[in-house]
Amino acid sequence: xxGGGFGGLLAVRGLRGADVDVTLVDRQNFYLFQPLVYQxxxxxxxxxxxxxxxxxxxxxxRNARVLLGEVDGFDLERxxxxxxxxxxxxxxxxxxxxxLVVAGGSxxxxxxxxxxxxxxxxxxxxxxxxxxxxxxxxxFEAAETEADADARQAWLTFVIVGAGPTGVEMAGQIxxxxxxxxxxxxxxxxxxxxxxxxxxxxxxxxxFPDPLPRKAERQLRTLGVTPMLKTTVVGIDAHGxxxxxxxxxxxxxxxxxxxxxxxxxxSPLAGRLAEAAGAETDRAGRILVEPDLTLAxxxxxxxxxxxxxxxxxxxxxxxxxxxxxxRHAAESIRTGTRSPFRYHDKGELATIxxxxxxxxxxxxxxxxxxxxxxxxxVHITYLIGIQNRVVVLTRWTFSYVTRGRGARVIHxxxx
Amino acid sequence: xxGGGFGGLLAVRGLRGADVDVTLVDRQNFYLFQPLVYQxxxxxxxxxxxxxxxxxxxxxxRNARVLLGEVDGFDLERxxxxxxxxxxxxxxxxxxxxxLVVAGGSxxxxxxxxxxxxxxxxxxxxxxxxxxxxxxxxxFEAAETEADADARQAWLTFVIVGAGPTGVEMAGQIxxxxxxxxxxxxxxxxxxxxxxxxxxxxxxxxxFPDPLPRKAERQLRTLGVTPMLKTTVVGIDAHGxxxxxxxxxxxxxxxxxxxxxxxxxxSPLAGRLAEAAGAETDRAGRILVEPDLTLAxxxxxxxxxxxxxxxxxxxxxxxxxxxxxxRHAAESIRTGTRSPFRYHDKGELATIxxxxxxxxxxxxxxxxxxxxxxxxxVHITYLIGIQNRVVVLTRWTFSYVTRGRGARVIHxxxx
Numbered sequence: 001x002x003g004g005g006f007g008g009l010l011a012v013r014g015l016r017g018a019d020v021d022v023t024l025v026d027r028q029n030f031y032l033f034q035p036l037v038y039q040x041x042x043x044x045x046x047x048x049x050x051x052x053x054x055x056x057x058x059x060x061x062r063n064a065r066v067l068l069g070e071v072d073g074f075d076l077e078r079x080x081x082x083x084x085x086x087x088x089x090x091x092x093x094x095x096x097x098x099x100l101v102v103a104g105g106s107x108x109x110x111x112x113x114x115x116x117x118x119x120x121x122x123x124x125x126x127x128x129x130x131x132x133x134x135x136x137x138x139x140f141e142a143a144e145t146e147a148d149a150d151a152r153q154a155w156l157t158f159v160i161v162g163a164g165p166t167g168v169e170m171a172g173q174i175x176x177x178x179x180x181x182x183x184x185x186x187x188x189x190x191x192x193x194x195x196x197x198x199x200x201x202x203x204x205x206x207x208f209p210d211p212l213p214r215k216a217e218r219q220l221r222t223l224g225v226t227p228m229l230k231t232t233v234v235g236i237d238a239h240g241x242x243x244x245x246x247x248x249x250x251x252x253x254x255x256x257x258x259x260x261x262x263x264x265x266x267s268p269l270a271g272r273l274a275e276a277a278g279a280e281t282d283r284a285g286r287i288l289v290e291p292d293l294t295l296a297x298x299x300x301x302x303x304x305x306x307x308x309x310x311x312x313x314x315x316x317x318x319x320x321x322x323x324x325x326x327r328h329a330a331e332s333i334r335t336g337t338r339s340p341f342r343y344h345d346k347g348e349l350a351t352i353x354x355x356x357x358x359x360x361x362x363x364x365x366x367x368x369x370x371x372x373x374x375x376x377x378v379h380i381t382y383l384i385g386i387q388n389r390v391v392v393l394t395r396w397t398f399s400y401v402t403r404g405r406g407a408r409v410i411h412x413x414x415x
Numbered sequence: 416x417x418g419g420g421f422g423g424l425l426a427v428r429g430l431r432g433a434d435v436d437v438t439l440v441d442r443q444n445f446y447l448f449q450p451l452v453y454q455x456x457x458x459x460x461x462x463x464x465x466x467x468x469x470x471x472x473x474x475x476x477r478n479a480r481v482l483l484g485e486v487d488g489f490d491l492e493r494x495x496x497x498x499x500x501x502x503x504x505x506x507x508x509x510x511x512x513x514x515l516v517v518a519g520g521s522x523x524x525x526x527x528x529x530x531x532x533x534x535x536x537x538x539x540x541x542x543x544x545x546x547x548x549x550x551x552x553x554x555f556e557a558a559e560t561e562a563d564a565d566a567r568q569a570w571l572t573f574v575i576v577g578a579g580p581t582g583v584e585m586a587g588q589i590x591x592x593x594x595x596x597x598x599x600x601x602x603x604x605x606x607x608x609x610x611x612x613x614x615x616x617x618x619x620x621x622x623f624p625d626p627l628p629r630k631a632e633r634q635l636r637t638l639g640v641t642p643m644l645k646t647t648v649v650g651i652d653a654h655g656x657x658x659x660x661x662x663x664x665x666x667x668x669x670x671x672x673x674x675x676x677x678x679x680x681x682s683p684l685a686g687r688l689a690e691a692a693g694a695e696t697d698r699a700g701r702i703l704v705e706p707d708l709t710l711a712x713x714x715x716x717x718x719x720x721x722x723x724x725x726x727x728x729x730x731x732x733x734x735x736x737x738x739x740x741x742r743h744a745a746e747s748i749r750t751g752t753r754s755p756f757r758y759h760d761k762g763e764l765a766t767i768x769x770x771x772x773x774x775x776x777x778x779x780x781x782x783x784x785x786x787x788x789x790x791x792x793v794h795i796t797y798l799i800g801i802q803n804r805v806v807v808l809t810r811w812t813f814s815y816v817t818r819g820r821g822a823r824v825i826h827x828x829x830x
Contacts, residue, residue, distance in 0.1 A: 029552060029825045048461040048822040055599035056823070065601040068556045085560055093560075126824075137444060141483045145500055145508075184470035186480040387813045391806050398802045407463035408471070409541075410444045 002071050002081065002269065003103035004031050004054045007305035007322035007329075011101050012064055013057075014330025022064040023095065025083055029053055029068055033383055035319060036392075038123055038166055041132040041259075042173040043408035044399060049391050051126070052384045069093070071269060074100075074276040076298065099300050101329050104267030106284075106306035106317055111263050116236040120159075120258035123166050132259060136174065137410050139257045140181060143188045150254070156193040157255035159241045161233050162262025163199035164207065165350040168216060170259055171197045172353035175223040180405055195225045196253060198243055200232045200262075205350055205358065207316055212358040215367045219352045264317055266307035273303060282309055291340035293329055299338055302329040315343055319382070349375040354400065417486050417496065417684065418518035419446050419469045422720030422737035422744075426516045427479055428472075429745025437479040438510065440498055444468055444483055448798055450734060451807075453538055453581055456547040456674075457588040458823035459814060464806050466541070467799045484508070486684060489515075489691040491713065514715050516744050519682030521699075521721035521732055526678050531651040535574075535673035538581050547674060551589065552825050554672045555596055558603045565669070571608045572670035574656045576648050577677025578614035579622065580765040583631060585674055586612040587768035590638040595820055610640045611668060613658055615647045615677075620765055620773065622731055627773040630782045634767045679732055681722035688718060697724055706755035708744055714753055717744040730758055734797070764790040769815065 001012055004026035012024050030051040039045040058064040069083040081100065085091035108122035121128045121135070136158070143155035156178075160171045178193035197204065197220065203213035204220065204227055217227055228243065235242035240254045266285035274281045277295045280288040286309045287295070293310065295301045304325035306317040315321045321343055328341045349359030349371060357371035366374065376396065383389050399405065416427055419441035427439050445466040454460040473479040484498040496515065500506035523537035536543045536550070551573070558570035571593075575586045593608035612619065612635065618628035619635065619642055632642055643658065650657035655669045681700035689696045692710045695703040701724045702710075708725065710716045720737035730736045736758055743756045764774030764786060772786035781789065791811065798804050814820065 029556065029823070046461040046463040048824045051824045053599070053823045055596075059599050066599075067560065068553075069560075091560070138483075141444065145482065145484075145506070181470075184468070184474050184481075387810065390809050394805050394809065395802065408444070408468045409463045409466045 001025065001101045001103075003105060003267075003305070004028070004066075005034070005103060005105045005305065005322065006319045007105075007326040008101065008103035009054075009057065010323045010326030011103065011302075011304065011330045013061070014327050015063065015333060016061050018063065018330075018334045020063060020099070020333065022061075023067055024054060024058065024064060025067045025069055025071055025081070025095070026054060027068070027070045029055070029066075031057060031384060032126060033379075033388075034124065035379060036383075037126065037129045038170045038173060040126065040407070041123060041129040041170065042136065042177055043133055043405040044173065045392060045395055046407045047126050047130060049388055049395070050383070052388065057384060067093075067095075071104075072272075074273055076276050076301070079300075097300075099302075099333055101302040101304065101326075101333075102269055102273055102307075103303070103305040103322065103326065104269030104307045105322075106264045106266050106286075108260055109263045109265035109284075110260065113236075116233075116260070119236045119238055120161060120241075120260040122260045123170060133408075134410050135257050136177070137408055140185065140188075140190060140193075141410075142256070143190075144185050145187070152188065153192075153194070154239065154254040155256045156188070156190070157196065157253065158193065158257045158259065159196045159198060159253060159255045160259045160261060161198050161236075161241075162260070163197050163201075163204035163227065163229075164261060165205065165348075167197060167199070167259075167261035168204055168220065168350055168352060170261060171195050171220060171225045172223050172351070172356070175220075175225050176353050177405060178224070191224075193224075196255070197225055197227045198231050198233055198241070199227065199229050202229050204229070208348065208350070208358065209360065209365060212360070212365055212367060216350065216352060216358045219356045219358070219367075223353050223356070264306070270303070270307040273301075277301065292332065292338040293325055293341050294338060302332070304329055310341060313341075313343070316348070318348060320346060320348075349378060351375045416440065416516045416518075418520060418682075418720070419443070419481075420449070420518060420520045420720060420737065421734045422520075422741040423516065423518035424469075424472065425738045425741030426518065426717075426719065426745045427741075428476070429742050430478065430748060431476050433478065433745075433749045435478060435514070435748065437476075438482055438512075439469060439473065439479060440482045440484055440486055440496070440510070441469060442483070442485045444470070444481075446472060446799060447541060448794075448803075449539065450794060451798075452541065452544045453585045453588060455541065455822070456538060456544040456585065457551065457592055458548055458820040459588065460807060460810055461822045462541050462545060464803055464810070465798070467803065472799060482510075486519075487687075489688055491691050491716070494715075512715075514717075514748055516717040516719065516741075516748075517684060517688055517722075518718070518720040518737065518741065519684030519722045520737075521679045521681050521701075523675055524678045524680035524699075525675065528651075531648075531673075531675070534651045534653055535576060535656075535675040537675045538585060548823075549825050550672050551592070552823055555600065555603075555605060555608075556825075557671070558605075559600050560602070567603065568607075568609070569654065569669040570671045571603070571605070572611065572668065572672070573608065574611045574613060574668060574670045574673045576613050576651075576656075576673065576675050578612050578616075578619035578642065578644075579676060580620065580763075582612060582614070582674075582676035583619055583635065583765055583767060585676060586610050586635060586640045587638050587766070587771070590635075590640050591768050592820065593639070606639075608639075609670075611670070612640055612642045613646050613648055613656070614642065614644050617644050619644070623763065623765070623773065624775065624780060627775075627780055627782060631765065631767060631773045634771045634773070634782075638768050638771070679721070685718070685722040688716075692716065707747065707753040708740055708756050709753060717747070719744055725756060728756075728758070731763070733763060735761060735763075764793060766790045 033050040181190040230246040305322035347360040351357040358367040448465040561567040596605040645661040685702040719740035721732040762775040766772040
């Protein structure tokens with residue numbers, strides 16, 4: 001079992017009590033509740049409040065063990081996974097398997113512009129989110145001491161690239177942060193912060209059905225976010241972002257803080273597995289799997305989650321898909337059968353700000369307060385661990401009542 | 416006002432509503448509740464749960480503003496403080512003052528052996544604590560994958576240098592962590608972890624009155640900690656610690672993790688201020704102040720907290736002293752008078768583990784469960800912010816009931 005995200009973890013748990021020995025390999029010692037990572041970036045939650053040690057999760061599952069390490073290759077013939085042992089730097093181990101489940105997930109890609117990465121951290125990993133938290137908070141600090149008006153406005157301008165759920169949620173949070181901070185600064189009016197949401201298509205939340213994108217856009221504008229649709233990013237550096245509109249006109253926006261939330265690509269594990277198995281990958285680096293989630297010609301290997309495309313199906317790279325695929329793989333292993341995976345769409349939700357959200361619940365479209373409460377409920381339910389649930393609920397209650405942010409700590413001082 | 420620790424913050428708050436303009440300068444954007452830093456190092460609490468943004472604390476105090484920056488010099492003649500502006504790297508500002516309160520605190524010193532620092536992080540700052548958390552958790556991970564018995568034992572051996580309150584608390588926590596983790600590892604028995612507490616004097620908690628040091632030592636042994644008294648450290652590297660006993664015999668202990676909790680020295684600000692004012696400093700770098708907490712010949716300058724020695728008084732470098740000094744300085748400024756500071760000793764407490772603590776409450780000596788409950792109450796009371804109180808209390812309740820640790824996230828993977 002490779003990868004302790006939504007898919008991998010559900011696969012492990014699905015094998016509880018089964019007559020198999022499960023080894024879960026992950027680079028990190030914790031499971032990260034990715035849908036809330038953006039709340040770490042804006043100082044609403046602490047990183048540990050959305051993470052649970054993998055060992056703790058499978059503590060009572062006697063047939064499972066956890067190995068902290070990085071998978072860097074597959075030998076399908078000899079049925080070996082090679083693992084770089086991380087605690088003891090430099091150790092490599094060859095792990096034999098009878099059945100293999102690979103769930104490496106995805107990451108953001110900078111469309112071939114990796115030189116942008118230092119100026120626009122991504123929002124999928126904890127280090128990215130913590131880096132962003134520092135940058136966002138330091139930007140307000142810098143604005144407070146900056147005498148020049150233009151330079152100050154550049155510190156107070158935030159560009160978010162990509163208007164998927166993460167980009168939208170992040171934009172809403174930064175706009176709200178500007179409101180929250182207004183009483184804490186003396187020289188600067190934090191409400192004058194500009195939040196620009198750059199999106200290449202003609203709508204925000206493009207994966208959601210009409211009229212939700214339009215509603216979300218309206219809610220964002222109410223919060224003070226400026227969506228810049230049909231606009232692509234052509235350059236990012238420490239002082240700003242250059243964008244191009246649909247007519248090909250280029251504009252430079254002075255902004256000291258940029259956030260990357262666009263262009264998902266599969267984990268490199270997908271490519272390595274595809275190479276070993278002679279399988280296809282798509283443009284986003286995802287490996288093609290059979291309808292039963294196994295690799296063609298390798299019924300002993302399952303690949304699931306964000307890093308795969310299921311033959312004949314179009315599925316979003318969202319947590320529920322990965323979770324259901326994980327459960328399906330476990331069930332197939334447990335019963336020794338292979339059957340086609342079918343996704344049960346229970347809906348999708350994106351929150352935009354305090355008491356604002358849009359989404360679908362089964363086939364109903366919801367927005368506003370109802371959607372927001374549902375979003376809260378769903379996220380609390382799927383957070384692992386009672387302790388995290390209580391702590392996160394506490395923080396959210398305080399945020400709701402006081403509009404405060406409980407986790408605004410700048411760890412690193414360098415920018 | 417320089418420094419937003421216990422002393423500086425109480426001085427700022429003591430000036431609420433007074434007819435003065437207060438500028439609080441600190442390198443960090445948050446106040447850190449230092450007595451609980453060790454709980455971050457052992458994964459019991461998250462760093463943000465014991466930190467509160469300074470701006471948030473003084474939000475409603477209209478005569479106060481916060482400046483994020485590092486003080487690097489004093490010009491007493493022209494009454495200027497020079498500040499390196501941190502948000503905008505490289506900016507320096509000269510801050511004029513009429514009255515100055517310096518509260519730079521203290522840090523650990525490696526007795527002139529700074530080369531030990533990379534192998535034995537200190538426990539006073541958040542970066543040190545987070546570094547230690549990674550190391551401690553990775554040590555258990557490494558032990559799990561280590562085949563060689565001696566090497567494994569070295570991963571499971573933890574040396575804590577210094578048996579003051581922090582060292583004792585840390586030793587107890589690591590011992591308990593070994594118990595907590597036992598059900599999560601398959602190859603290794605985490606209860607076989609050895610925790611060695613090295614102390615140069617003949618007792619632990621030397622600042623506490625008899626018979627508390629003896630009681631604390633007994634409680635530590637019950638937890639599985641081995642106090643090594645009358646023992647000094649003569650060398651630390653990545654693979655172990657060399658110690659010397661009272662008879663001059665040297666022994667090498669194979670240990671992959673060491674913790675530094677000894678040898679406090681004053682902030683460099685004490686030295687810089689002393690130089691500017693022509694004041695004396697003691698061996699620990701602390702500046703000598705008059706009984707009214709001002710510098711001799713400079714009634715406009717107060718120095719308080721861990722970085723000072725008050726003429727004619729022997730005070731411990733503990734939070735209550737700094738807090739009372741901060742309040743005294745504020746009162747003196749408010750009334751325009753200078754009067755001798757007098758410390759009201761309400762007692763001191765050190766926790767050793769679950770339901771174990773020792774201490775004094777006024778003139779009573781307490782130990783065991785009563786001391787522990789008092790410790791809990793005092794620490795929750797002095798934590799700033801209702802939100803942090805609720806969150807920390809939640810975590811402690813879970814820890815008490817489940818013996819779990821809620822914040823066991825390894826952020827960095829390199830060791």
